[in-house]
Amino acid sequence: MSELENTEYFNKYFSTYPDNSSLMSLIEFFKDFSDDNSDLESIVGDILRGSLDEVIDMPRTNRFSLDELEKTEKTYIGTKVEILFRDTFGLDKGDKLDLKVRGHEVDVKNTIGSNWTIPSEALDEICVLLQANDNKSSFCFGLLICRNRVLNQGKNRDGKRTISKEGKNEILWIVKDGALPKNFFLHMNDDLRHEILSPSGGATRLANLFRSFQGEIITRRLVECVARQKDYMKRIRGNGGARDILAQEELLILWGGSIEDNKKLKSLGFKGINAEHFVCIKNNI
Template identity: 45%
Template sequence: MKKTIPDSSVVAGHPDHPLLAAIADEITRRAGGHATLAASFPAMLRQCIDDVIMTPKTGRRSYDELEKTEKTYIGTRVEIELRALLSLPKGRLDTRILGHDVDIKNTMGSNWMIPTEAVDHPCILVAADEGRARCYLGLINARPEYLTLGQNKDAKKSVSAQGFANILWLLRDHPYPANFWRTVTPEAVERIFAGTSGNRRMATLFREVQQVAITRDVVEAVARQHDFMRRIRSDNGRGTRDLLAREGILLLSGHFDAPLIRALGLPPCSPSEFVSYRLEHVKEFALARQHGFDLME
């Protein structure tokens, strides 16, 4: 997304304010309130992108590795998932809100392509900035004067530099879950995937990336096996937990080990996430034993 975005001029007195404010209120209401929207929308975007990257099946780990057609499909996926998230009906354009035909436009770049059929209609603008892990959700009434004079071969136009001021933002420069593999150094990624077995790759993952909540999707991508969850269990001394325990590293489940995760001051984990931690102090080893872990000091 653009580094510099002007403040919205869509306030009381702006010709688009009554329409866009009403649609914004309806979107927020359907989402369950602003706080819920601010949590569910970023998670939805992350899932849309990761489901197309398909790391477990393809080995790809970033948006940049996608084919052009796959990048285009992300826009379709976002449209479908956003309608589902907000329980919106299909319309003559992408959806209908408060009786108005509304188009949904998504970009992973710095602008949106507005088709001719959406001109003079309200549009929901969605953007994801993978590099900065920020997302955007806005509304614009796609008047011709807000769009560029030039157009692409499909007669689509972009929002002009001046047109950006006519966007009413619901979420602007808002954090969303980063692509996990962007948070790991290339050297660590190479070490993780150099393992010749699921257990070795998994052990390296949790050895290299500690005190960070790791999702099941990442576990599946690293295991590259059908029963990928088996890789993180104890297994008669051969499982990932066993390998790490011999090094003084705990592998904890957000579902089963939440009390110990809190006691150690580790980041919160959802029930489907995992976190690892190398014990350092006598008190930590004692705390682990109190919760059923008996690691060598």
């Protein structure tokens, strides 16, 4: 049972919130957004994947892992997540906090570790909590009223506090252990990585990528990373692109931005497919 529908859990931790209407409004917003668009897990997973990939910046830095980032870059991930979250959900920036949802101010906190740092201005306010685990290709997305009782007393130099062990029990999880689109090169062995990336032509590299990961969602960002060219989308199309190379092997690249392709992918069981996604399948499926 989702904690959103768990009445006993909700009443235990959230019914005493002074302005319960703002919390309910936020919950309804995410429910409505999911109903109107697509699977909420896929939406938030894409936000996190995009944020991590943009900071890792594989096309220009040849890095694959969060472990290779500088400390300041890791800090910036939180800012990037906030920006993409606000843009994806079509929200305005708050006057005091990160977001304004249906008139209520909300803060957004992301971590690639095991805890979040809560600023003093977010005390007694609702926080959207996001946690990404690139190694396990999983993420969590929840809400927490950052009351004094859920925070550790110690503060860092900026006056921020972390969530206590007991406080984590009060997180209202909207998505728990969701599927984070995987970091392909992080989980790839060295031989396969070399096979995909070593050819000089972008179309050949993309063909190698799609051939190696048939039936898996490939993001536009990953296409850019592998093509390593400004006109990277040209390398995936026909007229000498990866599609032509793979067509000779009876493999077909489907694009989520095509109505026909999207319908095909949904019939094959793919969820949350959009214009940022590509999938390679056998032509006879």
